[in-house]
Amino acid sequence: MMKLKKLLIVCVTAATSLLHPAYAHTEGNYVPSNLFETMQAGDKAALLLVHFGTTHDDTRALTIDAINEKARAAFPELEFREAYTSRIVMNRLTKRGVYKKNPVEALAQLKADGYTHILVQSTNIIDGIEMESLRKDITLMKDLFKDIRLGTPLLYAPDDYRKVVSILAEKGKEKTITLLVGHGTYTPATAQYAMLDYMLEAEGHPEFAVTTVEGYPTLDDALRKICEQKKIKQIQLLPFMFVAGDHAKNDIAGDIKTELESQGYQVSVLLEGLGQNPGIQDIFIEHAKFMTQHKLIDISDKKKAYAADKE
Structure with a gap:
């Protein structure tokens, strides 16, 4: 009977998490906190959308x-601003007469314009060096504002991976391996691409594989997986990057x-x-909306709370 009760609890918990997918990555990291309820008379709020950037007008x-x-449509009550993080991209655009602020410059301008509450959302794919x-x-600019919050990248919680897998599965072709090609990184964060590869398999999509330009999994890693499906000789390459630059x-x-053709x-x-996939765009918007209702727990406060409970 005790085992049955435990099983029922697990089932109810699982069902609840499916009903509230937006709360999947709150456990242990975030606490409820309404950004707008912290505002007082005279305060102003803004959304800063941060992109790596691109010099290619077509994909931009x-x-x-x-x-x-x-984002403008999703947050009509917020002033909208954007920033780029790639200095190379910004320098090249400047030479063409196109000027983009970096995050520090954009935040400094928001401060100068009287904004007190800032929601920052990036269009980064993984939680890496960007x-x-x-x-x-x-962190450098946070003391200038009453409240500043940063949303998570595309892939953060396991539920994000499941959503992305479901969206990209629609891009598959019959009797074809679809190879998702990410940028990759030289840090341990490259493991996030391997997690995506694992999740594709776990969610029932063995006809998909993942590789990176500069990281793990490598093309050789992907080819070992592709070779397991010996009868398939067609490969579709799909950039796993926000822009196709x-x-x-x-x-x-x-x-x-x-x-691949040589093989x-x-x-x-x-x-x-x-970034041109509406479903992917929606995930970023969901992450930004989540941050209007939650706040990240400071790791020092979290450890103090643990210590207090133990004492």
């Missing part, structure tokens, strides 16, 4: 500009495609960035 219109418009850099920028056009549609595969390229 389909990805960055598209999600900017969706997110680390953004957190440092926010330099890496997509040169590394994916160029070097990787050529390498006897028939290769096609679906040259579109994740």
